Amino acid sequence: MKITKASDYALRVVGFFATAEKNRYYMRNELSEICSVPDSFLGKILQHLVKSGILESERGKKGGFRLSKNPEDITLYDIIRSVEGEIVINECLVEGNACKISGNCKIHNVLDQVRCNLINELKKVNVSNLV
Amino acid sequence: MKITKASDYALRVVGFFATAEKNRYYMRNELSEICSVPDSFLGKILQHLVKSGILESERGKKGGFRLSKNPEDITLYDIIRSVEGEIVINECLVEGNACKISGNCKIHNVLDQVRCNLINELKKVNVSNLV
DNA sequence: ATATTTTAAGATAAAAAAACTCTTTTTTAA
DNA sequence: TTAAAAAAGAGTTTTTTTATCTTAAAATAT
Numbered sequence: 001m002k003i004t005k006a007s008d009y010a011l012r013v014v015g016f017f018a019t020a021e022k023n024r025y026y027m028r029n030e031l032s033e034i035c036s037v038p039d040s041f042l043g044k045i046l047q048h049l050v051k052s053g054i055l056e057s058e059r060g061k062k063g064g065f066r067l068s069k070n071p072e073d074i075t076l077y078d079i080i081r082s083v084e085g086e087i088v089i090n091e092c093l094v095e096g097n098a099c100k101i102s103g104n105c106k107i108h109n110v111l112d113q114v115r116c117n118l119i120n121e122l123k124k125v126n127v128s129n130l131v
Numbered sequence: 132m133k134i135t136k137a138s139d140y141a142l143r144v145v146g147f148f149a150t151a152e153k154n155r156y157y158m159r160n161e162l163s164e165i166c167s168v169p170d171s172f173l174g175k176i177l178q179h180l181v182k183s184g185i186l187e188s189e190r191g192k193k194g195g196f197r198l199s200k201n202p203e204d205i206t207l208y209d210i211i212r213s214v215e216g217e218i219v220i221n222e223c224l225v226e227g228n229a230c231k232i233s234g235n236c237k238i239h240n241v242l243d244q245v246r247c248n249l250i251n252e253l254k255k256v257n258v259s260n261l262v
Numbered sequence: 263a264t265a266t267t268t269t270a271a272g273a274t275a276a277a278a279a280a281a282c283t284c285t286t287t288t289t290t291a292a
Numbered sequence: 293t294t295a296a297a298a299a300a301g302a303g304t305t306t307t308t309t310t311a312t313c314t315t316a317a318a319a320t321a322t
Contacts, residue, residue, distance in 0.1 A: 001134060001211070001218045001249075003242070005281065008221055011238050027297070041282050047299065060290025063297045076241065080132070087132045090139055106261045107142050110207065111134070114252050118132075121245050130237045135309065158268070172311050178270065191319025194268045 006083045009037040010045050014054060014079055015130045018071040025064030045083055052082040071131070077122035087122075089115040137214045140168040141176050145185060145210055146261045149202040156195030176214055183213040202262070208253035218253075220246040 012035040020026065028046060032039040046065055049055040056068035067074075081087065089111045143166040151157065159177060163170040177196055180186040187199035198205075212218065220242045 001132065001215065001220070003132060003221050004279095005222065008238075015238055025297095038282060040284075043298075044282085044300095050298090057298060058290075059288070059296085059298045060292095061296050062291065063289085065298085076245075084132065089132070090134050091136065107139075107146055110256050110261065114207075114249070114256075117252050118245070118249055121248050125241050125245075130241065137310075169311065171313075174269080175271095175311085181269090188269060189319075190267085190269045190317075192267050192321065194319065196269085 003080055004084055006041075006045050006048075007080045009035065009042065010049060010079050010083045011076065011130075012037065013042070013045070014049065014067075014074060014127055017055075017067045018127045018131050023066060025058055025062065025066050027064040031065065048083045049079070052078070054078060054082055071127035074127040075123045076125045076127075077119055079127075080122060087115065087119055089118070134211055135215055137172075137176050138211045140166065140173065141180060141210050141214045142207065142261075143168065144173070144176070145180065145198075145205060145258055148186075148198045149258045149262050154197060156189055156193065156197050158195040162196065179214045180210070183209070185209060185213055202258035205258045206254045207256045207258075208250055210258075211253060218246065218250055220249070 013031055016031070016035055017026075026034075028043055029039055031037070031046070032042050035042075037045070046055065046057070050057045050065070053068055054074055055065045057063065057065050077087075090108065144162055147162070147166055148157075157165075159174055160170055162168070162177070163173050166173075168176070177186065177188070181188050181196070184199055185205055186196045188194065188196050208218075221239065
């Protein structure tokens with residue numbers, strides 16, 4: 001019931017971009033320093049954020065990372081989803097993974113409700129709310 | 132962002148008790164079979180549930196486990212809390228663990244809100260709702 | 263009393279996931 | 293064509309989860 005450190009780091013970085021100079025590219029090692037995130041680990045996290053369209057990147061000299069959307073259009077859910085994959089409260093609800101008792105118990109339905117509610121809460125907050 | 136298997140197992144067991152013969156003691160190995168939970172792992176889970184007052188136990192012949200409250204008075208939160216400890220959405224919010232940037236960032240406040248909301252949702256559902 | 267049955271407690275082991283690193287490749291600009 | 297940056301993928305270490313096993317303690321039946 002906890003976000004991973006990768007998510008925490010991602011939130012910091014995207015949160016920083018909301019306050020940063022618009023359109024400027026920041027290099028991985030700059031971001032690493034500014035946000036106190038291990039440099040090479042951050043590399044992986046940034047890749048995820050780029051793949052899911054939250055950041056955009058440019059290689060080579062003058063390269064780096066910057067936001068590819070307005071902060072208002074990026075939610076906490078987007079960021080966590082980007083680095084952790086889909087949020088699932090309990091394993092049994094994962095498709096193709098149904099547990100033996102799933103037919104006749106309500107636990108899973110209830111947990112799925114909790115999950116939907118959690119996701120909605122995370123969608124309510126956008127990155128500009130973090131400034 | 133997922134409950135542990137121990138929590139899932141605990142939910143099954145307590146859920147079963149809600150449908151089971153009232154006041155009767157069920158032995159660990161019975162519960163293990165009924166709920167499809169590994170016998171010795173279940174031992175540990177049952178200990179947690181007893182310690183937090185959800186179940187009560189009796190040793191020796193005729194011993195076993197049973198509910199020590201009405202199903203209506205046991206919430207999903209109680210059960211998860213019992214086996215996983217306090218729900219924390221992000222590590223930085225754990226006391227004595229404050230991260231360097233905690234003073235000047237809103238991320239943690241926001242995640243704490245999400246956490247409160249999640250806990251409230253889990254408190255809304257009680258074990259009799261699972262029958 | 264004593265043997266039997268059951269949970270309690272603690273140590274330990276195996277497996278899985280998380281957290282992080284390193285190396286090689288690709289892209290870009292000067 | 294060289295230097296600087298991200299991309300990609302493999303690999304490593306650490307931590308957490310998921311169990312198991314063994315010994316102790318308690319309750320009951322005989």
